Amino acid sequence: MNSPTKKTTRIQAANQQKILEAALDMFSQFGYRGTTIDQIAAKAGMSKANLLYYFRRKNDVYLAVLESILDQWLEPLARLDQDKDPEQELRAYIETKLRLSQQNPRASRLFANEIMQGAPMIQPFLSNQLKELVELKCEVIQHWIDNGKLQPVKPMHLIFMIWASTQHYADFATQIQALTTDTDDKLYKDASQTLSSIVLRGVLVD
Amino acid sequence: MNSPTKKTTRIQAANQQKILEAALDMFSQFGYRGTTIDQIAAKAGMSKANLLYYFRRKNDVYLAVLESILDQWLEPLARLDQDKDPEQELRAYIETKLRLSQQNPRASRLFANEIMQGAPMIQPFLSNQLKELVELKCEVIQHWIDNGKLQPVKPMHLIFMIWASTQHYADFATQIQALTTDTDDKLYKDASQTLSSIVLRGVLVD
DNA sequence: TCCCAATTTTACCAATCGGTCAAGATTTTG
DNA sequence: CAAAATCTTGACCGATTGGTAAAATTGGGA
Structure with a gap:
């Protein structure tokens, strides 16, 4: 997924984007500590565990949004x-x-x-x-x-x-x-x- | 404590002030959701339960700081x-x-x-x-x-x-x-x- | 159509969270 | 000085949190 040698599938691309969008919304409002993975997942329309399939930790989501x-x-x-x-x-x-x-x-x-x-x-x-x-x-x-x-x-x-x-x-x-x-x-x-x-x-x- | 007819004791005045100071520090950095009662209590130099003796809920601390x-x-x-x-x-x-x-x-x-x-x-x-x-x-x-x-x-x-x-x-x-x-x-x-x-x-x- | 990889979901874990309560310690009051 | 009031704290509670692992489901290619 974060490996540069792997292809990003259609579903990965779509879901990563959804997660980043949702995360931007939540982190911008509540900050890092005040935002839960569940909040982001709900906003992205998926389960928490599903979100964690794409980003290993909460911190990785945050960094990805910041970097973007x-x-x-x-x-x-x-x-x-x-x-x-x-x-x-x-x-x-x-x-x-x-x-x-x-x-x-x-x-x-x-x-x-x-x-x-x-x-x-x-x-x-x-x-x-x-x-x-x-x-x-x-x-x-x-x-x-x-x-x-x-x-x-x-x-x-x-x-x-x-x-x-x-x-x-x-x-x-x-x-x-x-x-x-x-x-x-x-x-x-x-x-x-x-x-x-x-x-x-x-x-x-x- | 929030009763207008009661006197504020020496200890109350001191501890409330400590709590508000600590809370200002924490809430200003992490926001409401990102701040825990324990964080504030630690910063104020008391236990969480002691803090909750002076303010009944987290929300009451927050409002008190905001109003101040x-x-x-x-x-x-x-x-x-x-x-x-x-x-x-x-x-x-x-x-x-x-x-x-x-x-x-x-x-x-x-x-x-x-x-x-x-x-x-x-x-x-x-x-x-x-x-x-x-x-x-x-x-x-x-x-x-x-x-x-x-x-x-x-x-x-x-x-x-x-x-x-x-x-x-x-x-x-x-x-x-x-x-x-x-x-x-x-x-x-x-x-x-x-x-x-x-x-x-x-x-x-x- | 079938099989395997990818994705999603469910169940679970230990730790943390906001909060409660009762007992002991300390301070105040008469 | 003793009793009452206040203050402090450890233990506890149910809910939530970041995260894990395995089972179930879906997608894609041969």
Whole structure:
């Protein structure tokens, strides 16, 4: 099943997918400790023992789901291009992050949950891949600042600000739904407009 | 113990406090389902049965901790004063929220955790107290916009932005610690400077 | 169609979980 | 100081949890 030399059968592919979907739902809501194998199995429409035929332990399911979302997390930031216009780059970055939040809020919440639990499973990812990428992109932002294209802000904190304000719509969706009756599309449209205008007006040099 | 006519003894006061402290720690990390009574008791330095002498059920502990932080959540936003200068008010709001994040990150994470679990315990708080306050303060912000003091942004989204970017330092502290070696004080000082400058430059009318 | 591999289900296990209770220890009160 | 009140804890309970093994069922290829 996790052997690279074995073929994945039709049933395996289907069931693994079902399990990962169900697991994403449950882990993103209740975290690792708060989610039971039975919950995931029920959501995936199978028995617990059946689920454990495909993934040996609860931990393996969790890691598989986490791994399935981590590349998504790196990708938008990796796109920030030093040689392009900062206004366009930052606007695109905010857009992409909001699109992610809208299209896969559970992934955002899973990530948030993992971080709040102290990131037991992804500490290497944070300290290596993410750290390297963030440092690289801080240099991009600093380059723009040094060239007089952006106001002198702390690059890392600008990145945090964009992460925070775009992910918020996914992570705190329950709160937001209690506060507004806007449709999803209107909500994200207004978010995009507001965040872009404030961030860009706040960092661009005229 | 929860009877309003009974005196709280010295030991009760001390032990209840210990339990709430320990519970804040555990619930903020693992959420309701992921936290056991034994964990809390161990952290509070007592037996599980002793803990249950003071709080009848796990749910009662959870509610007590939640209730102890919810007023903190309303208070900074409640202070936004329509008759004062928006620059000062927004700056103060950001400052206060960052102070909260720095001084009680666990409360922030507990709140985030409760929201991500679908807010089963605080739906009334969200729909009533918080909603009313947010609507009221949206009018304050809209008033400033109508008087030409702020750029025309969606008030609710400005509030979300400030919440998101200030709470992020508490909620994602593990991630931030992996990305930077700054001291806590330097981190929050830079956060304050960056967030204030971007938000204020982004919404103030010159 | 048959046979074997893959998949699913059932039954089971030890450990943990939220909670209860009663007895002994400690603190408070008059 | 003694009695009453409060506090603490070990033992216990039924239910749940992550997981295992074997039996039953299904799928696929010759």
